[in-house]
Amino acid sequence: MGKNIIYLTSCHSTNDIATHKVRSGLAENGEIIIADEQTAGRGLQGNRWISRKGANLMFSLILKPENLRVADQFRLSQCIALGVAGFVASVAGPGVSVKWPNDVLIGKQKVAGILIENTIRGQMIAFSVVGIGLNVNETAFDNPRTTSLSAVTGRAFDLEEQMGSLLCFLEESLAILPAGDWQVLDDRYLNQLFGLNETREFIADGQVFSGVPSGITPEGRLIIFTGSGTRIFDIKEVSWVL
Numbered sequence: 001m002g003k004n005i006i007y008l009t010s011c012h013s014t015n016d017i018a019t020h021k022v023r024s025g026l027a028e029n030g031e032i033i034i035a036d037e038q039t040a041g042r043g044l045q046g047n048r049w050i051s052r053k054g055a056n057l058m059f060s061l062i063l064k065p066e067n068l069r070v071a072d073q074f075r076l077s078q079c080i081a082l083g084v085a086g087f088v089a090s091v092a093g094p095g096v097s098v099k100w101p102n103d104v105l106i107g108k109q110k111v112a113g114i115l116i117e118n119t120i121r122g123q124m125i126a127f128s129v130v131g132i133g134l135n136v137n138e139t140a141f142d143n144p145r146t147t148s149l150s151a152v153t154g155r156a157f158d159l160e161e162q163m164g165s166l167l168c169f170l171e172e173s174l175a176i177l178p179a180g181d182w183q184v185l186d187d188r189y190l191n192q193l194f195g196l197n198e199t200r201e202f203i204a205d206g207q208v209f210s211g212v213p214s215g216i217t218p219e220g221r222l223i224i225f226t227g228s229g230t231r232i233f234d235i236k237e238v239s240w241v242l
Ligand code: BTN
Pocket: 012, 013, 014, 015, 016, 038, 040, 041, 042, 043, 044, 045, 047, 049, 057, 058, 059, 060, 103, 112, 113, 114, 115, 131, 132, 133
């Protein structure tokens, strides 16, 4: 992983460039596209990812998973979230969690986002583009629900050094995939899950409701206990009220 790194001072979106490489048949497993700046960085559900030039990490990792079924695609997402969370905890200390599906938080504030875009062939994942945005040296935030490694630790970081360390964490967590040990993965993921077994508020169908997140289905849907029974949601159907 990371033997071939394409470094760009500016681009629209590293995920778009990586996806273009995949479609052109030029992509290699483990290749990374990293940029100082994105002019059209993308987040989940059509959101934008805005990050100050040169302050933070923005990159896309191209993976060619061996024998990963479409039905198991959430497993990759879990590995990536755990790798990023492990890295953040190694720098920022306790209080790091994964907010379903794969935001990484320090306390209640988001420090990293993950956007995974898969290319599917038949029942299998042929390629995965794993886009990661991690706030490292950011100090000014428009949104009070976001933070950075620097804001939390009071230190300034060398981006290249942190990138090397993050890749080691990702390599370690991705090693769970070929073994297919989903129980280990679920245990580790639930152990890091923000709000697990706590009463939280959510919005679904325009209605706010209280519920207790109690687990994840194998497909990555969130299981919430509510006063009127158990409800199961995918990412498009529910959002957190923090
Ligand atoms: C989210 O939290 O909504 C996901 C954010 C993902 C942002 C990263 S930055 C690098 C890569 N390129 C993109 O356009 N998006 C991802």
